[in-house]
Amino acid sequence: xxxxxxxxxxxxxxxxxxxxxxxxxxxxxxxxxxxxxxxxxxxxxxxxxxxxxxxxxxxxxxxxxxxxxxxxxxxxxxxxxxxxxxxxxxxxxxxxxxxxxxxxxxxxxxxxxxxxxx
Amino acid sequence: xxxxxxxxxxxxxxxxxxxxxxxxxxxxxxxxxxxxxxxxxxxxxxxxxxxxxxxxxxxxxxxxxxxxxxxxxxxxxxxxxxxxxxxxxxxxxxxxxxxxxxxxxxxxxxxxxxxxxxxxxxxxxxxxxxxxxxxxxxxxxxxxxxxxxxxxxxxxxxxxxxxxxxxxxxxxxxxxxxxxxxxxxxxxxxxxxxxxxxxx
Numbered sequence: 218x219x220x221x222x223x224x225x226x227x228x229x230x231x232x233x234x235x236x237x238x239x240x241x242x243x244x245x246x247x248x249x250x251x252x253x254x255x256x257x258x259x260x261x262x263x264x265x266x267x268x269x270x271x272x273x274x275x276x277x278x279x280x281x282x283x284x285x286x287x288x289x290x291x292x293x294x295x296x297x298x299x300x301x302x303x304x305x306x307x308x309x310x311x312x313x314x315x316x317x318x319x320x321x322x323x324x325x326x327x328x329x330x331x332x333x334x335x
Numbered sequence: 336x337x338x339x340x341x342x343x344x345x346x347x348x349x350x351x352x353x354x355x356x357x358x359x360x361x362x363x364x365x366x367x368x369x370x371x372x373x374x375x376x377x378x379x380x381x382x383x384x385x386x387x388x389x390x391x392x393x394x395x396x397x398x399x400x401x402x403x404x405x406x407x408x409x410x411x412x413x414x415x416x417x418x419x420x421x422x423x424x425x426x427x428x429x430x431x432x433x434x435x436x437x438x439x440x441x442x443x444x445x446x447x448x449x450x451x452x453x454x455x456x457x458x459x460x461x462x463x464x465x466x467x468x469x470x471x472x473x474x475x476x477x478x479x480x481x482x483x484x485x486x487x488x489x490x491x492x493x494x495x496x497x498x499x500x501x502x503x504x505x506x507x508x509x510x511x512x513x514x515x516x517x518x519x520x521x522x523x524x525x526x527x528x529x530x531x532x533x534x535x
Contacts, residue, residue: 223455272457304507
């Protein structure tokens with residue numbers, strides 16, 4: 218049971234990663250691919266925050282009478298990653314809009330056909 | 336104990352939501368589910384003692400990302416397939432499920448194998464907790480005078496890192512403006528596009 222509790226977080230993180238990866242590989246719709254990428258990204262956030270959690274620790278804000286804090290460093294890294302991730306999502310979605318303007322579709326296989334029927 | 340219970344439940348919800356996102360074909364529903372996914376993650380970050388990350392995830396992940404995706408849906412929906420089909424994802428013909436499943440299965444198994452000798456969740460003696468993190472916890476107050484360690488590290492100890500982040504966000508913003516800002520052809524106008532003519 219202890220072994221299960223110790224590793225449950227990591228296993229769910231891996232499951233989420235694989236769902237995201239599978240969405241990216243197997244689905245042809247570009248918006249759905251981007252959402253799959255986002256799921257993968259959030260699962261990496263969980264991996265970092267899980268590593269930084271300390272059993273019985275408090276949130277890393279200095280308070281009198283509290284000795285044990287969670288690790289603040291992963292929190293900082295993930296804070297940065299979230300903001301950069303949204304910037305990247307915006308860029309990817311802008312590319313999707315441009316693809317729609319040029320090809321008239323956002324389905325990968327239709328774009329592929331249009332490229333080869335020229 | 337209650338912490339662990341909430342943790343386990345929220346992670347299970349997340350797993351279910353992600354599978355629902357994978358299985359659904361209505362893009363509008365998928366985007367809404369992704370908003371729920373982000374909100375659940377924000378709750379989970381609070382349980383794991385990371386309130387700053389939870390704030391950011393709720394505002395940026397659940398808020399801005401969802402709005403951006405909805406805007407993209409409005410700009411890219413296909414009017415050809417009738418009103419109901421506006422946001423419908425087409426079933427993919429080119430892809431067989433077996434190769435992606437094999438790739439995902441092998442990668443997942445390798446990663447699970449890698450967790451076997453990882454320190455347990457919440458272990459206070461894990462290497463991640465005993466090196467540089469200790470320095471921040473002990474010296475933040477005397478070095479910077481800011482009680483919130485995350486803020487202190489973000490804006491003071493690693494201020495240049497944050498400056499780099501601002502540069503990245505600025506670059507992305509400029510790129511988005513270059514891609515879709517300015518000249519905005521009405522859908523239907525003949526753009527100098529290859530194959531876009533079927534958009535009546």
